[in-house]
Amino acid sequence: MTHPRATPAASTDSTQQAPSTGTHTGQTVPATGLTTAPSLADLRRHLTTQLDPAARTWLEHALDEAAAHPGVHGPISPWELRLAEAGRRCGAAHADAARVLILDAARAGTDALTRVYFQGTADERRAVLHALPHLVPGPGALPLVEDALRTNDTRLLTAAVGPYAARHLAAHDWRHAVLKCLFTGVPVEHVADLGRRAHGDGELARMLGDYAAERTAAGRPVPEDLYRVLDLTEPVPPTAGPADPHGKES
Amino acid sequence: MRIFDPHIHMTSRTTDDYEAMYAAGVRAVVEPSFWLGQPRTSPASFRDYFDSLLGWEPFRAAQYGIAHHCTIALNPKEANDPRCAPVLDELPRYLVKDNVVAVGEVGYDSMTPAEDTALATQLQLAADHGLPALVHTPHRDKLAGLRRTLDAVRESALPPERVLVDHLNETTVKEAKDSGCWLGFSVYPDTKMDEERMVAILRAYGTEQILVNSAADWGRSDPLKTRKVGDLMLAEGFGEDDVDQVLWRNPVAFYGLSGRLNLDVTGTAATHEGNSILRGVPKDPHEPDPAPTAPARLPGTEA
Numbered sequence: 086m087t088h089p090r091a092t093p094a095a096s097t098d099s100t101q102q103a104p105s106t107g108t109h110t111g112q113t114v115p116a117t118g119l120t121t122a123p124s125l126a127d128l129r130r131h132l133t134t135q136l137d138p139a140a141r142t143w144l145e146h147a148l149d150e151a152a153a154h155p156g157v158h159g160p161i162s163p164w165e166l167r168l169a170e171a172g173r174r175c176g177a178a179h180a181d182a183a184r185v186l187i188l189d190a191a192r193a194g195t196d197a198l199t200r201v202y203f204q205g206t207a208d209e210r211r212a213v214l215h216a217l218p219h220l221v222p223g224p225g226a227l228p229l230v231e232d233a234l235r236t237n238d239t240r241l242l243t244a245a246v247g248p249y250a251a252r253h254l255a256a257h258d259w260r261h262a263v264l265k266c267l268f269t270g271v272p273v274e275h276v277a278d279l280g281r282r283a284h285g286d287g288e289l290a291r292m293l294g295d296y297a298a299e300r301t302a303a304g305r306p307v308p309e310d311l312y313r314v315l316d317l318t319e320p321v322p323p324t325a326g327p328a329d330p331h332g333k334e335s
Numbered sequence: 336m337r338i339f340d341p342h343i344h345m346t347s348r349t350t351d352d353y354e355a356m357y358a359a360g361v362r363a364v365v366e367p368s369f370w371l372g373q374p375r376t377s378p379a380s381f382r383d384y385f386d387s388l389l390g391w392e393p394f395r396a397a398q399y400g401i402a403h404h405c406t407i408a409l410n411p412k413e414a415n416d417p418r419c420a421p422v423l424d425e426l427p428r429y430l431v432k433d434n435v436v437a438v439g440e441v442g443y444d445s446m447t448p449a450e451d452t453a454l455a456t457q458l459q460l461a462a463d464h465g466l467p468a469l470v471h472t473p474h475r476d477k478l479a480g481l482r483r484t485l486d487a488v489r490e491s492a493l494p495p496e497r498v499l500v501d502h503l504n505e506t507t508v509k510e511a512k513d514s515g516c517w518l519g520f521s522v523y524p525d526t527k528m529d530e531e532r533m534v535a536i537l538r539a540y541g542t543e544q545i546l547v548n549s550a551a552d553w554g555r556s557d558p559l560k561t562r563k564v565g566d567l568m569l570a571e572g573f574g575e576d577d578v579d580q581v582l583w584r585n586p587v588a589f590y591g592l593s594g595r596l597n598l599d600v601t602g603t604a605a606t607h608e609g610n611s612i613l614r615g616v617p618k619d620p621h622e623p624d625p626a627p628t629a630p631a632r633l634p635g636t637e638a
């Protein structure tokens with residue numbers, strides 16, 4: 086596979102300044118490609134129509150039980166048991182959604198989510214990551230995202246770069262998450278709010294350019310997704326302010 | 336030839352092995368918890384190991400088109416170390432996990448009182464969690480070890496048809512079969528069983544309730560021994576159906592007793608149906624998942 090853009094758009098040459106306007110979290114930037122995650126009600130509706138009767142009954146019971154007895158009860162709370170067995174009860178295809186609903190029903194906060202994440206299988210950890218944007222308003226659960234981003238499990242990485250990371254992950258960590266997606270083959274379409282966060286990010290543009298140069302030097306193809314993200318880093322020409330060379334370490 | 340290796344320690348194997356196993360017909364494995372060569376010194380070390388069997392290893396296997404399940408236990412060797420034994424208290428929270436299809440490897444190593452306790456405790460845990468048990472038989476003093484193992488099984492709440500007695504050979508197969516347990520044979524390059532002796536046992540005892548494994552680990556071992564047994568069975572006059580029973584249907588039936596065996600390899604694609612709803616793109620439920628014809632490769636060491 087040879088990409089038509091064989092020459093990286095940005096080079097490692099420091100004299101060639103990549104466009105940089107800074108992208109502090111919370112800075113007002115055009116919301117391009119904002120991801121809308123499904124609501125918990127959407128998930129519930131989806132499962133109600135998709136699950137077979139036995140699994141639906143099991144899930145309804147599990148949700149009622151979690152709602153009635155949230156919190157910690159004994160070594161393993163009943164809702165944590167339901168969380169563990171959701172895969173074999175609902176089928177692998179529906180396990181993530183079922184687990185997110187159980188976590189919501191149990192009103193799991195940061196502490197409970199942290200416990201079940203670190204005591205969970207990869208599948209349970211993935212479900213916790215999917216639940217974060219629904220259940221944790223602040224940045225308190227970021228250590229879970231950071232843990233997932235340290236793995237090489239692409240299913241965890243994919244879940245980690247969802248809306249919660251888009252909302253809370255610091256610029257440096259977020260850029261490395263994007264780069265890790267490119268390294269491990271996670272399609273960047275899974276990176277929530279990619280357009281908004283990449284917009285005008287000169288440091289990300291530099292990192293992408295360096296990576297492209299490294300790939301090219303090694304005689305390896307540059308991932309298509311790299312150019313996709315690189316395009317998103319460009320500030321909109323008519324409205325962009327003057328490039329700020331000191332704004333890259335946002 | 337479809338192959339289910341019911342006992343293999345993939346943690347100790349390379350991606351080349353996964354690739355060769357897939358090419359040989361291996362589509363499913365069970366990785367029993369065991370010791371790692373270097374003795375552990377704390378329950379924390381077990382937790383990381385169990386987490387790996389429930390996280391990273393199934394992910395690695397899926398990339399090569401192989402379904403990976405595991406069995407969880409405190410192994411007999413380390414049951415003798417008082418620093419490790421407290422992990423017994425933590426097993427219940429692992430035994431409820433989806434990918435755990437048995438308690439194991441339990442059994443005897445040196446036949447000590449600590450091993451008696453660990454074995455009895457864990458057979459009870461299997462009964463409590465609706466799981467079968469994979470029972471390792473000792474390599475030293477084997478026949479006496481088998482008898483003591485079968486006594487422990489008889490005294491437990493677990494019926495023999497939910498127990499797989501492993502590492503059997505010519506001297507132990509008869510009594511193990513008479514017990515009603517499932518019969519496991521590990522085919523190794525130098526020790527345990529070899530292909531010729533395995534085929535002779537199949538001829539003498541039939542193909543019912545017999546499982547053949549490579550038990551490949553960090554020692555001198557061969558993850559393709561299952562295939563080699565299948566090939567020799569065919570060369571020696573067994574039919575395709577006999578081979579399928581021993582190398583696929585028997586392990587599926589035994590570990591299927593857990594109710595947790597899932598032989599669909601969902602692969603590593605982040606786009607598989609299960610996740611699409613969570614990303615807000617509900618996929619047509621009738622649209623088949625893009626099943627890779629050749630298994631995908633690990634992204635490489637650069638990641």
Ligand SMILES: [Zn+2]
Nearest residue numbers: 367369440550
């Ligand atoms: Zn073993």
